[in-house]
Amino acid sequence: MSTTLVDSGVLIALLDDTDIHHAASSSAIVSALRQGHSLAIAATTLAEILVRPYSVGDQAVSRCLNAIDRLPIVVIDLDRAISMKAAELRATIPGMRLPDATIVATAVVSSASALLTTDAKLARISTSLLGTILVAE
16 A cells, blocks of 8 residues: 655645645545555654644644544654654755655655645655655645
């Protein structure tokens, strides 16, 4: 079974029906599942999608976590191999930020077949390393 890694922008849009990327993100997730892909997120993605709920309060955090728990998504922990790959990517790709390097490294190390993202720059960078699907610009 192929794994599709989901970037934070896609997941944030999926959980917020007012987000400009909501429809495209929902469609991309459904498409990946229909194709038999398992879904995964990096541990850093989980942290990123919880920032806004934490700024609102405990109920918002609970709602967000409950929504995530209802999705068939596995959280991939940040480990030594991912950390080393992220460092390599930052060292070899000019301008790559650590959050993006961590996402791409997680996808590469976990042998994901695709990365879903709403970030055009991340899509351009990661396309040479794995199948990347730009959900929306």
